[in-house]
Amino acid sequence: xxxxxQVQGVTKRFGGLQALTDVTFDLPKGQILGLIGPNGAGxxxxxxxxxxxxxxxxxxxxxLGKDITTKTPYIHxxxxxxxxxxIVQPLNExxxxxxxxxxxxxxxxxxxxxxxxxIANEVLEFVQLEERADQLAGSLNVAQxxxxxxxxxxxxxxxxxxxxxxxAGLNHSEIDGMIQxxxxxxxxxxxxxxxxxxxxxxxxxxxxxxxxxxxxQIAEGSPQEIADDPKVIxxxxxxxxxxxxxxxxx
Amino acid sequence: MNLWHKIRGLILPLLAVGGLAIWxxxxxxxxxxxxxxxxxxxxxxxxxxxxxxxYTGYVSFGHIxxxxxxxxxxxxxxxxxxxxxxxxxxxxxxxxxxxxxLLGKAVLRLRGAYFALSTIGINEAMKAFMNNFDLFxxxxxxxxxxxxxxxxxxxxxxxQTAFYIIVALSLIAVTLSYFVRTSKFGLGLLAIRENExxxxxxxxxxxxxxxxxxxxSAIIPGIIGVLFFFKNGNVEPHDAFPLHAxxxxxxxxxxxxxxxxxxxxxxxxxxxxxRGYLVTSDFxxxxxxxxxxxxxxxxxxxxxxxxxxxxxxxxxxxxxxxA
Numbered sequence: 001x002x003x004x005x006q007v008q009g010v011t012k013r014f015g016g017l018q019a020l021t022d023v024t025f026d027l028p029k030g031q032i033l034g035l036i037g038p039n040g041a042g043x044x045x046x047x048x049x050x051x052x053x054x055x056x057x058x059x060x061x062x063x064l065g066k067d068i069t070t071k072t073p074y075i076h077x078x079x080x081x082x083x084x085x086x087i088v089q090p091l092n093e094x095x096x097x098x099x100x101x102x103x104x105x106x107x108x109x110x111x112x113x114x115x116x117x118x119i120a121n122e123v124l125e126f127v128q129l130e131e132r133a134d135q136l137a138g139s140l141n142v143a144q145x146x147x148x149x150x151x152x153x154x155x156x157x158x159x160x161x162x163x164x165x166x167x168a169g170l171n172h173s174e175i176d177g178m179i180q181x182x183x184x185x186x187x188x189x190x191x192x193x194x195x196x197x198x199x200x201x202x203x204x205x206x207x208x209x210x211x212x213x214x215x216x217q218i219a220e221g222s223p224q225e226i227a228d229d230p231k232v233i234x235x236x237x238x239x240x241x242x243x244x245x246x247x248x249x250x
Numbered sequence: 251m252n253l254w255h256k257i258r259g260l261i262l263p264l265l266a267v268g269g270l271a272i273w274x275x276x277x278x279x280x281x282x283x284x285x286x287x288x289x290x291x292x293x294x295x296x297x298x299x300x301x302x303x304x305y306t307g308y309v310s311f312g313h314i315x316x317x318x319x320x321x322x323x324x325x326x327x328x329x330x331x332x333x334x335x336x337x338x339x340x341x342x343x344x345x346x347x348x349x350x351x352l353l354g355k356a357v358l359r360l361r362g363a364y365f366a367l368s369t370i371g372i373n374e375a376m377k378a379f380m381n382n383f384d385l386f387x388x389x390x391x392x393x394x395x396x397x398x399x400x401x402x403x404x405x406x407x408x409x410q411t412a413f414y415i416i417v418a419l420s421l422i423a424v425t426l427s428y429f430v431r432t433s434k435f436g437l438g439l440l441a442i443r444e445n446e447x448x449x450x451x452x453x454x455x456x457x458x459x460x461x462x463x464x465x466x467s468a469i470i471p472g473i474i475g476v477l478f479f480f481k482n483g484n485v486e487p488h489d490a491f492p493l494h495a496x497x498x499x500x501x502x503x504x505x506x507x508x509x510x511x512x513x514x515x516x517x518x519x520x521x522x523x524x525r526g527y528l529v530t531s532d533f534x535x536x537x538x539x540x541x542x543x544x545x546x547x548x549x550x551x552x553x554x555x556x557x558x559x560x561x562x563x564x565x566x567x568x569x570x571x572x573a
Contacts, residue, residue, distance in 0.1 A: 073447075085451075091445055091449075093440075105434050106452050134569075
């Protein structure tokens with residue numbers, strides 16, 4: 001099985017704060033890796049490090065076999081990595097379609113404008129924003145902006161997709177729609193890492209889960225192994241009873 | 251069909267500029283020609299500044315430095331080295347383009363107010379440099395020998411030629427602005443303007459894009475500098491790097507609508523029209539710059555998108571019609 005991403009001993013510090021300590025994992029092609037952990041555990045920092053927004057103090061990151069540890073985000077994008085942001089980052093004064101075209105034009109396929117417009121229309125239909133295509137992105141509501149983030153990332157036809165809390169702030173039916181969408185994306189052969197707080201969702205979707213706590217990698221395994229791991233339950237909730245209840249929550 | 255779709259937004263801007271260019275030709279009046287020259291110069295400068303300010307979102311308070319620097323280089327070649335006007339114009343544009351490239355590598359890392367401040371510093375530093383640079387005449391500058399006009403058919407002919415050149419330059423500036431706006435390069439610039447970090451994450455090679463936007467916005471001002479000093483007959487540091495002219499350009503772009511093709515044209519027309527009225531009025535003639543300052547304040551507070559931008563925000567239909 002091809003390994004898409006290798007994270008080897010990555011350590012990131014902000015001044016005196018140890019945000020990530022010796023994080024190591026391999027990600028095979030086509031898998032969905034769930035990334036969980038309490039608030040402040042370093043999940044988004046790990047994304048930013050993989051994505052090139054930060055460069056780590058120690059360790060290496062290999063994407064498609066190439067060392068990208070110190071490369072900038074646009075190099076990552078050109079190589080086929082795309083991400084969504086936890087706090088949505090729409091290009092407000094551009095239309096929804098133009099937002100998605102940016103993804104298609106400057107991602108690794110480097111499409112021209114005409115092709116990008118065609119891809120944008122396809123992707124907007126997939127995320128059900130086609131009726132909003134000519135609206136300014138700033139005028140969308142939060143759920144729509146989340147789908148727009150997703151659409152921009154997908155328009156680049158990425159090899160690796162980093163999803164940062166795409167379910168947060170959505171209602172029940174929107175969550176179901178988004179989960180279905182993530183399944184569909186994976187079926188197209190895209191490898192995914194997703195940060196998610198919603199246990200039900202992350203347990204259902206992920207092939208494998210990695211748990212961070214205070215920047216340390218405390219567990220890695222199948223959803224079932226993670227759910228039964230007392231270390232995880234303790235780090236996460238401090239109370240195994242409450243954990244069980246949350247797992248069953250609909 | 252496809253070609254029409256690509257260029258239809260260019261029709262209105264070109265008609266506006268072309269209409270103004272034909273007006274003095276039809277009336278045959280030299281005073282009208284000078285008025286048109288001033289407005290077309292403003293159109294070309296404002297459209298150039300718009301590539302950086304409107305599309306890329308980087309506010310430059312010292313854009314006139316490219317006009318002055320290019321103007322100096324070209325004018326020196328014309329007067330001291332005996333090159334033809336055509337070579338001098340090209341050299342002026344090239345010199346400003348190179349200056350923008352080098353400056354861009356250094357100062358375009360700065361964002362927001364820091365970049366804006368650095369552009370003022372660059373303009374003032376360049377003025378001080380020219381004041382002390384003996385090759386370019388130091389504080390007294392360079393004066394053109396009248397015999398040079400003979401090569402262009404005498405003074406009257408030379409002024410007429412200068413007018414045709416500014417017409418061509420303003421048409422080129424507007425066309426360039428349009429093609430940048432509608433290209434993939436332009437989409438990258440707009441993405442940088444809206445959110446530079448998000449644009450980089452989507453793969454926009456921001457440092458290069460910003461540098462090329464800066465270069466494109468500097469070339470035509472450099473050419474215009476040479477042309478204007480040729481027409482004027484002399485150049486001095488004080489005339490070449492007037493900070494207030496940079497700010498007037500900002501007012502024009504903001505007034506008409508930053509980030510649109512039509513905006514800077516409309517802004518240049520409106521601002522120069524207003525200025526023409528103010529400097530001839532008894533009451534306003536000494537305080538016309540205060541009026542532009544007040545105008546800038548009003549625009550920023552109430553219609554930050556400018557006239558065309560405001561219209562474009564109204565409906566998708568207007569967004570399609572107004573480039």
